[in-house]
Amino acid sequence: MPEGAEDAFIAALKAAHPDLVEEAVILRQKRVSVVAKREGLLELARALRDEFGFVHPVSAGAVDYPKENRMQMIYYLMNPSSRFTLMLRVNLPRDDLVLPSMTQVWEAMSFHERETKEMFGIDFEGHPNLVPLLLPPDWRGGYPLRKDFKGEGAPT
Amino acid sequence: MTEPEIKPDIMRISWGPQHPMSGQTRILLDVDGEKVHRIIADLGFTHRGIEKILENRTFLKGIIPIERMVMVDTANIGLGYVLAIEEALGVEVPERANWIRSMLCEMTRINSHLYAFGLQAEATGYFPAVFLWTTIDREVLLDLMEKLTGARWSYNFFLPGGVHHDLPEGFQEEVLEGVDYLRRRFQQYWDAMVENATFEMRCKGVAVLKKEDAIRLGATGPVLRGSGVDMDVRKDEPYAAYGDLDFKVITETAGDSMARLKVRFHEIEQSLNIIEQVANEIPGGPVKTRVPLFARAKPGEVFSRVETPRGEMGIHLFTDGGMNPYRVKINSPTLRNMYVFERLAELDEILVADLTVVINSIDPWYLDSDR
Amino acid sequence: MFTTLWNWLVNALFGLPGAIWRFAVGFLTWLPGALLRLPGWLWRFLWINFKPLMQILILPGLAFILVFAIIAVWFERKFLARAMLRVGPYYCGKRAGLLQVFADFLKLFMKEIIIPYDAERAFFTMMPVLVPTLPALALVLIPFDQNWVLFDAGSLSLPMFFAIAGLAPLIPIFTGWAANNKYTAIGGFRVAFLYISAEIPLVICAAAVAIMAGSFDLVKIVEAQRDMWFAVPQFIGFVIFFLGVIIEAERTPFDVPTAETELVLGWRTEFSGILFGFTMMAEYVAFQAWALLFITLYLGGFNGPDIFGSTMYSHIFWLLLKFAILVPIIILLRCVFPRLRLDQTLRLGWYYLTPLAVLNLFIVLALKLWGVA
Numbered sequence: 052m053p054e055g056a057e058d059a060f061i062a063a064l065k066a067a068h069p070d071l072v073e074e075a076v077i078l079r080q081k082r083v084s085v086v087a088k089r090e091g092l093l094e095l096a097r098a099l100r101d102e103f104g105f106v107h108p109v110s111a112g113a114v115d116y117p118k119e120n121r122m123q124m125i126y127y128l129m130n131p132s133s134r135f136t137l138m139l140r141v142n143l144p145r146d147d148l149v150l151p152s153m154t155q156v157w158e159a160m161s162f163h164e165r166e167t168k169e170m171f172g173i174d175f176e177g178h179p180n181l182v183p184l185l186l187p188p189d190w191r192g193g194y195p196l197r198k199d200f201k202g203e204g205a206p207t
Numbered sequence: 208m209t210e211p212e213i214k215p216d217i218m219r220i221s222w223g224p225q226h227p228m229s230g231q232t233r234i235l236l237d238v239d240g241e242k243v244h245r246i247i248a249d250l251g252f253t254h255r256g257i258e259k260i261l262e263n264r265t266f267l268k269g270i271i272p273i274e275r276m277v278m279v280d281t282a283n284i285g286l287g288y289v290l291a292i293e294e295a296l297g298v299e300v301p302e303r304a305n306w307i308r309s310m311l312c313e314m315t316r317i318n319s320h321l322y323a324f325g326l327q328a329e330a331t332g333y334f335p336a337v338f339l340w341t342t343i344d345r346e347v348l349l350d351l352m353e354k355l356t357g358a359r360w361s362y363n364f365f366l367p368g369g370v371h372h373d374l375p376e377g378f379q380e381e382v383l384e385g386v387d388y389l390r391r392r393f394q395q396y397w398d399a400m401v402e403n404a405t406f407e408m409r410c411k412g413v414a415v416l417k418k419e420d421a422i423r424l425g426a427t428g429p430v431l432r433g434s435g436v437d438m439d440v441r442k443d444e445p446y447a448a449y450g451d452l453d454f455k456v457i458t459e460t461a462g463d464s465m466a467r468l469k470v471r472f473h474e475i476e477q478s479l480n481i482i483e484q485v486a487n488e489i490p491g492g493p494v495k496t497r498v499p500l501f502a503r504a505k506p507g508e509v510f511s512r513v514e515t516p517r518g519e520m521g522i523h524l525f526t527d528g529g530m531n532p533y534r535v536k537i538n539s540p541t542l543r544n545m546y547v548f549e550r551l552a553e554l555d556e557i558l559v560a561d562l563t564v565v566i567n568s569i570d571p572w573y574l575d576s577d578r
Numbered sequence: 579m580f581t582t583l584w585n586w587l588v589n590a591l592f593g594l595p596g597a598i599w600r601f602a603v604g605f606l607t608w609l610p611g612a613l614l615r616l617p618g619w620l621w622r623f624l625w626i627n628f629k630p631l632m633q634i635l636i637l638p639g640l641a642f643i644l645v646f647a648i649i650a651v652w653f654e655r656k657f658l659a660r661a662m663l664r665v666g667p668y669y670c671g672k673r674a675g676l677l678q679v680f681a682d683f684l685k686l687f688m689k690e691i692i693i694p695y696d697a698e699r700a701f702f703t704m705m706p707v708l709v710p711t712l713p714a715l716a717l718v719l720i721p722f723d724q725n726w727v728l729f730d731a732g733s734l735s736l737p738m739f740f741a742i743a744g745l746a747p748l749i750p751i752f753t754g755w756a757a758n759n760k761y762t763a764i765g766g767f768r769v770a771f772l773y774i775s776a777e778i779p780l781v782i783c784a785a786a787v788a789i790m791a792g793s794f795d796l797v798k799i800v801e802a803q804r805d806m807w808f809a810v811p812q813f814i815g816f817v818i819f820f821l822g823v824i825i826e827a828e829r830t831p832f833d834v835p836t837a838e839t840e841l842v843l844g845w846r847t848e849f850s851g852i853l854f855g856f857t858m859m860a861e862y863v864a865f866q867a868w869a870l871l872f873i874t875l876y877l878g879g880f881n882g883p884d885i886f887g888s889t890m891y892s893h894i895f896w897l898l899l900k901f902a903i904l905v906p907i908i909i910l911l912r913c914v915f916p917r918l919r920l921d922q923t924l925r926l927g928w929y930y931l932t933p934l935a936v937l938n939l940f941i942v943l944a945l946k947l948w949g950v951a
Contacts, residue, residue, distance in 0.1 A: 187251070220764075238764075328916070559764065
């Protein structure tokens with residue numbers, strides 16, 4: 052990969068979709084972080100897949116920031132030709148945890164979204180089979196990876 | 208897991224967790240006679256909440272639980288976390304420590320691949336002979352690793368800032384002997400498995416994963432490389448000493464179960480080469496820099512990637528200035544490959560008899576996918 | 579009428595002591611001689627009247643089956659362990675581990691028999707008992723000598739063997755259904771597929787043998803091989819039958835119906851305790867019956883040089899020796915081959931074995947017509 056490919060990518064992304072991108076930074080070499088606007092997430096994801104070659108989904112997960120009253124959903128993507136990792140992020144207020152499902156763009160996000168749903172309680176609209184992945188089907192203990200999780204039995 | 212509905216004229220088999228070959232998972236199979244129509248993986252039987260556990264431990268203490276994720280491959284998994292901590296703390300690692308890390312990682316890689324061969328041989332209905340041969344040959348590696356680290360697995364040998372201690376006296380010679388022995392044995396596995404006509408009948412052309420499908424479905428590791436994509440973190444983003452070492456990324460173009468097996472075979476050859484190089488050319492110097500026991504990382508985030516035998520593992524470490532990580536996201540390779548496995552029934556015709564072959568060609572480790 | 583009865587009574591009463599005396603004298607004079615000759619009599623009695631009983635109890639019967647099963651299980655464990663770089667059974671019965679088989683058998687006897695709630699109880703408990711019975715029935719037709727055939731069906735013996743053996747797949751199918759488990763059901767149907775694909779080439783091969791021998795009688799077939807074993811002119815048939823025996827005995831690489839890594843234990847999955855023991859034994863009994871038929875048809879049966887002075891004993895010896903050589907070969911195949919898939923096994927049966935068996939039949943017909951054989 053040539054030097055400065057990350058900069059070139061960010062410039063191209065901002066030029067092509069200025070209204071969808073909230074923020075784009077390079078964390079370090081081969082690590083690009085893009086924060087998407089919540090309403091334009093699906094559109095940006097399609098653009099990333101079709102125009103920028105991020106066809107290889109890696110993973111997805113979330114981080115809980117109760118002090119700022121938000122959660123951040125992160126999609127880890129990979130471009131098989133330039134080989135750098137893109138973290139597509141989107142911020143959500145903690146009282147409105149609904150996102151469009153990325154399975155419409157990257158089919159393999161299915162497992163990761165199921166996991167995020169059971170661990171953080173983020174709902175994914177349009178997911179074909181949003182059942183718990185790792186937790187037992189009769190789990191009533193809340194969302195374990197949230198910061199305010201106290202243990203099984205504690206209400207959410 | 209709530210079970211999806213069954214189509215008419217289809218029988219649903221619950222394959223595992225009480226099944227001789229299933230491991231700690233349950234797989235629901237919709238079969239029509241011998242043909243598998245749909246695979247539904249029901250994971251989570253070994254979920255321990257490692258990500259949550261790590262949030263409640265200091266950086267150093269977190270190395271212990273995270274190495275429990277994959278027992279045959281503790282070095283690579285542990286290294287991923289250690290690299291993330293080092294980047295977050297801004298620690299420099301001495302040259303010699305990096306080479307020792309590479310050597311131990313390649314040893315566990317061989318260990319893990321040998322285990323995978325054994326299971327694959329057993330999956331095809333080979334009498335467990337090959338499995339026991341691999342078990343005995345892994346003993347050579349385990350002895351070496353015990354000599355180096357003091358434990359047969361779960362070493363806790365990699366610490367932020369280097370490795371725990373230097374190579375013991377005369378260790379390089381023993382490593383070279385072990386490499387020679389494994390090279391000789393390697394030929395035997397090649398004859399017993401790849402060259403065996405019956406074994407070839409069982410594995411060749413089974414569950415073909417095309418290149419574009421492998422990329423689209425997020426496959427990783429030998430599954431991805433068996434489909435002809437030369438992605439390997441060791442080459443793409445060299446960590447430890449891989450930038451200085453001479454090795455090739457193995458790819459096969461066929462994309463079937465045999466190709467995945469062959470990738471592992473050739474990766475063992477490469478790993479043996481790497482170990483040999485390290486034993487011959489390891490530079491001198493210190494093996495660790497001092498890191499405070501209760502180090503505090505400045506707020507921020509770090510994403511580190513390592514190549515484990517099952518594929519790329521990413522660790523996303525969020526820090527908030529405290530002694531513990533704020534959040535650790537582990538991108539486990541098995542979870543990604545399990546999704547590929549679920550979809551394989553639609554991509555290619557799979558029979559009930561092929562199922563064990565296919566799932567062992569993915570080489571799953573359920574403690575890894577469940578975390 | 580009354581006078582006649584009265585006279586008889588008086589005579590009888592007065593004549594009784596004399597009669598008793600005469601009887602006692604006669605008995606006492608007879609007894610020493612009789613005692614002296616008793617063993618000979620008993621032996622002759624047993625030999626003439628109870629030879630079938632001995633056959634049932636000893637040679638092709640119970641003792642042979644059990645001893646074979648024990649030795650075969652022990653051999654399989656011990657020698658496959660060597661291939662796997664293990665030791666195998668070690669502590670039970672000195673270091674050879676021979677008593678381990680008995681210990682396991684006892685254990686199976688004492689274990690609880692668990693019948694699944696949904697199972698068809700009658701079928702479920704009956705079938706394992708029947709499983710070893712059918713191959714054992716086929717075993718009675720095997721000649722160990724001209725005079726040592728448990729059931730000499732004459733010219734019907736070869737068709738009868740196949741008739742009985744053809745019933746065998748029914749039992750796994752019934753069991754698979756009765757256990758009400760999906761694995762057993764799949765296993766049962768696999769058995770049906772497998773046996774049909776294997777039995778047709780086997781029957782054609784057996785027909786070729788019968789044509790060459792000029793009879794369906796197993797004894798005559800063996801006698802026809804006095805000069806040359808049929809394995810030589812019918813080499814194709816020999817190979818086909820060898821594979822067929824492995825398929826019929828459900829041994830690796832054709833142990834598709836009980837494939838452990840796929841179907842747990844196939845149609846036997848739900849059995850426990852001695853019911854499972856019966857199904858395990860059935861595997862060895864079927865193996866035994868088919869291996870003996872294979873020897874009878876292709877490897878000269880009981881033919882062999884006379885070494886004990888008695889033709890019968892040496893015939894039995896030669897048959898058992900051939901058997902003892904053939905069985906380890908089939909057992910040790912397990913070390914080298916992975917299991918084939920069902921479709922591959924069926925393809926082997928239908929695409930390769932059946933046409934080759936027909937070819938073999940034509941070769942035999944040609945040999946017969948040109949008068950070579």
